[in-house]
Amino acid sequence: xxxxxxxxxxxxxxxxxxxxxxxxxxxxxxxxxxxxxxxxxxxxxxxxxxxxxxxxxxxxxxxxxxxxxxxxxxxxxxxxxxxxxxxxxxxxxxxxxxxxxxxxxxxxxxxxxxxxxxxxxxxxxxxxxxxxxxxxxxxxxxxxxxxxxxxxxxxxxxxxxxxxxxxxxxxxxxxxxxxxxxxxxxxxxxxxxxxxxxxxxxxxxxxxxxxxxxxxxxxxxxxxxxxxxxxxxxxxxxxxxxxxxxxxxx
Amino acid sequence: xxxxxxxxxxxxxxxxxxxxxxxxxxxxxxxxxxxxxxxxxxxxxxxxxxxxxxxxxxxxxxxxxxxxxxxxxxxxxxxxxxxxxxxxxxxxxxxxxxxxxxxxxxxxxxxxxxxxxxxxxxxxxxxxxxxxxxxxxxxxxxxxxxxxxxxxxxxxxxxxxxxxxxxxxxxxxxxxxxxxxxxxxxxxxxxxxxxxxxxxxxxxxxxxxxxxxxxxxxxxxxxxxxxxxxxxxxxxxxxxxxxxxxxxxxxxxxxxxxxxxxxxxxxxxxxxxxxxxxxxxxxxxxxxxxxxxxxxxxxxxxxxxxxxxxxxxxxxxxxxxxxxxxxx
Numbered sequence: 001x002x003x004x005x006x007x008x009x010x011x012x013x014x015x016x017x018x019x020x021x022x023x024x025x026x027x028x029x030x031x032x033x034x035x036x037x038x039x040x041x042x043x044x045x046x047x048x049x050x051x052x053x054x055x056x057x058x059x060x061x062x063x064x065x066x067x068x069x070x071x072x073x074x075x076x077x078x079x080x081x082x083x084x085x086x087x088x089x090x091x092x093x094x095x096x097x098x099x100x101x102x103x104x105x106x107x108x109x110x111x112x113x114x115x116x117x118x119x120x121x122x123x124x125x126x127x128x129x130x131x132x133x134x135x136x137x138x139x140x141x142x143x144x145x146x147x148x149x150x151x152x153x154x155x156x157x158x159x160x161x162x163x164x165x166x167x168x169x170x171x172x173x174x175x176x177x178x179x180x181x182x183x184x185x186x187x188x189x190x191x192x193x194x195x196x197x198x199x200x201x202x203x204x205x206x207x208x209x210x211x212x213x214x215x216x217x218x219x220x221x222x223x224x225x226x227x228x229x230x231x232x233x234x235x236x237x238x239x240x241x242x243x244x245x246x247x248x249x250x
Numbered sequence: 251x252x253x254x255x256x257x258x259x260x261x262x263x264x265x266x267x268x269x270x271x272x273x274x275x276x277x278x279x280x281x282x283x284x285x286x287x288x289x290x291x292x293x294x295x296x297x298x299x300x301x302x303x304x305x306x307x308x309x310x311x312x313x314x315x316x317x318x319x320x321x322x323x324x325x326x327x328x329x330x331x332x333x334x335x336x337x338x339x340x341x342x343x344x345x346x347x348x349x350x351x352x353x354x355x356x357x358x359x360x361x362x363x364x365x366x367x368x369x370x371x372x373x374x375x376x377x378x379x380x381x382x383x384x385x386x387x388x389x390x391x392x393x394x395x396x397x398x399x400x401x402x403x404x405x406x407x408x409x410x411x412x413x414x415x416x417x418x419x420x421x422x423x424x425x426x427x428x429x430x431x432x433x434x435x436x437x438x439x440x441x442x443x444x445x446x447x448x449x450x451x452x453x454x455x456x457x458x459x460x461x462x463x464x465x466x467x468x469x470x471x472x473x474x475x476x477x478x479x480x481x482x483x484x485x486x487x488x489x490x491x492x493x494x495x496x497x498x499x500x501x502x503x504x505x506x507x508x509x510x511x512x513x514x515x516x517x518x519x520x521x522x523x524x525x526x527x528x529x530x531x532x533x534x535x536x537x538x539x540x541x542x543x544x545x546x547x548x549x550x551x552x553x554x555x556x557x558x559x560x561x562x563x564x565x566x567x568x569x570x571x572x573x574x575x576x577x578x
Contacts, residue, residue, distance in 0.1 A: 053456065079458035091456075093449040104446045108458040113439050116467075120442045166457055 003030040005067070006170050006200055007083070012051055012061035014044075021047045023224035024061070029170060034201045036211040039221035040244070045204045046088055048221070049172050053078055053085050066169065079108070084168035088175045088204075090155045094148035098139050098158055101147050102130035105165035130165065137161040137191060153184035157191065164195060171195065173203045177210055189213055220244070276418045288414045290530070294523050295421035296482045297506070301518035302432040303475025304503050309513030310436050311468040312448030316371045317358070317378025318503050321476025323385060323495035325351040326484040330398040331391070333484075340404040340485065347481040348474060354381075355473020356466070363465045375497055382495040397491030404485050417486050424482060425519075428475055432515055435471065444468055505543075509550055511559025520558045 007029040014022040022044045029035050037045050050056040052063050054075050062071045070078050093101050106126040107113050121127070134140045137157040142150055147158060160176055176192065177185045185207065192201065192214050205211050211218065211232070218235045220228045222244045228235060235241055279288040300322060308314045329347035332338050338346075362373040385392045392398070403412040411417050435441045447454045447461045455461045484490050493499070502525065503518075510521025525543065532539035554560050 055456075074460075075455050076458050076460045079456055085456060087453075091450065091453045093446050093453065095449055096446065100442070100446075104442060104454070105457050107439050107442065110439065113443065113459075116435050116438050116440045118439060119434075119437050120439045121437070123439060162453070162457065 003032060005029075006031050006033075006065065007052070007202070008064040009048075009052065010062045010064070012048070012063065013059050014047055014051055014056060015059045020224050022051060022058075025221070025224075025226055027219055027226060027229070029200060029202050031169070031200055033217060034196045034215045035203065036215035036218045037202060037204045037221065038206070038208075038211060038218060039227070043221040044224040045221055046174055047224075049085060049174055049204065052172065053083065079166055079168075082167070082169040083172070084163040084166045084170070085172035086159045086163045086174055086176060088178060090152075090159050092147040092155060092158055092162070095146055097144050097146055098134060098150060098154075099130055099143040101158060102133050102161060102165055103127055105162045106130050106133070108165075109167055133161050133165050136164075136194070138187070153180055153187075156180065156184070156188065160188075160191065160195070164199070168199055170200045170202065173201060173205075175204050175206065177205065177207055185210065272422055276415050279415065285414060286530075288418060290526060292414060292418050292421045292486060293483075293526055294519065295418075295425040296479050296486065297503075297522045297526070298425045298519040299428040299482065300476045300479035301503065301506060301510075301522055302429050302515050303472040305507055305512065305515050305518045306432050306435060306441075306444075307468050307472035308504070308507055309515075309518075310441060310448065311444040311465060313363075313465060313469065314371055314504065315362075315374040315469075315472070316497065316500050316504065317374035317376075318472070318476050319495050319497070319499035320358070320378040320381040321351045321355055321473040322480035322483070322499070323381055323490070323492075324354050325477030325480030326490040326494060327385060327392060327398065327480075329481045330401045330484045330490050333401050333404070334398060341406075344481045344485070347484075348477045351477020351480065352470060352474045355470050355476070359466050359469030359473065363462060363469065375500065378495065378497055378500055382492060382497065385492040385495050392492070395492060397489060397493075398484075399489045401484055401488045401490075403488065411485060421482060421486070424478065428478065429515060429519075432471075432475075436515065440464065440467070505547055509547060509557055511557030514557075514559040517557050517559035524558070 005028050009025055009027055011024040011026055012022060013020065013024050025048060037048070039045055047056065051058045054070070054073060058071065062069060064070065065078070065081055065083050068081065070081060070083070093104065096104065103126055106129040107120070107123065110123055110126050112118055112123060131140070131143070134143050137160065139154055139158060139161070142154060147155065150158065156176060160173060163171055163173070173192070177188050180188060189210050192203070195201070196214065201214070203211070203215060215232065218230060218232055219226060220235060220241050227244055228238050228241050230238065275291065276288055279285045300318065304315070304318055325347040328350045329343045332343035332346055333340060358374065358377045362370055362377065365373055386395060388394070403410070405411055406420065409416060411420055443454065443459055443464055447459065447464055451461050506521035506525050507518040508521070509524060510519065511517025528546070529539065529543065532542050550557060556563070
């Protein structure tokens, strides 16, 4: 593969006291890829996301994004470089409308975002983008509702939408379908497939149907380490993975 | 959120009416009512300058400072000392007071914003008390408990600020500028981001906002307006005492803000009107007037948590067809 390496972690490690939550993880995501990060509960998947986006500082190791060392950059700078994430638990602006949630997210990329003097309504491009994104995630009709009164599934979509609104090169999605009904899960899969046409995706997911229908490569984590990397077919056949993960799950 | 054209027209006429009354108000002093009320309104404007800035910080950015009297005091003492002991033209003394308040606000903001919630409140209070104690104990400079007195009256070119009548227009102008400025700020991308940061700082940061920087800026603006208010006060009253830096003064600002309606800018100014007017009225009847103010505050918190502005707004909505609000 000659594609550009978007994200690369180098022997990334994080200790919590005696526990090694993420243990020397080295992985790559190439531009255009849709990679799934799977593993049993407590494998260190969300912690890895937190290390990549510097919500947590790593104990050792490095994170490179688009060829730049971003290991110790503050989260807002990492975001400005084009690395966005969604959260496992909905992490929205509860008392702002769905539209304003989205507009705040698109405004974060506007050159005049720090202006004290302009009327925010005059930044029409941020409003137009926000409206377009709401249509994409299927929330155009709920645009005026506060985020806190949206249904759980709609909140999950807004969660993804906010990350997408920052125009990332790589989108880290942390269990986008968690807690969803089968119907909601299907619409989320369609949404992610649609999004993945223009952004690279690294996805934490428990639902193997979602993984199989969205991703072209899978990274399996277990006890903080990378257990296996490969295509969905390779991972399905992998003996160690079956013992560690699929065996338990089934 | 969006407002219909009718609402805008009503709002514009309302504003014009209020401005007209405000401009004509001093003409009736002494004939229609005692000049005491003219002075009262001037004090409301002066504290109003501080309060619109305070509301920007507490109401919009969600950072409840419990030390805002320090900026008022730093501005007032700096200008007062310069007017007493130097021949500096007063606009420069005024400017120096504001600049020093800004420096203090930047430093105090920088340090306090490291903490959240109750710790932020306590830190701002501690910084405020530090400045109170400096004013109280540094006899040689600040006049100690007596404060500064006999600060000379000033004039703005040919416009002497020596009478309440003239000072009223000066205070009205500065207040209007401060209020309009803050209105612009809360509607700007910066102001919208402040509200988002108040609701969910972590998410704002992960969307790419340097949240600390926004918070520091809000604190700075707020402190500057506090300094402006202090400088206005000293040129109006001609004195300043350490009491103006006491933490209970900072508490008054919180009281005024929540009584009037937090997060509305003009609400806290109405709150100041209520507190200053009833404070004067009640204190002429009884020494224990604070009991009544306390009861009033409790009633508001229980029955109208959005303050006076909340009451005014709910009256406005009731008058209208409720179905009209959905489409607007």
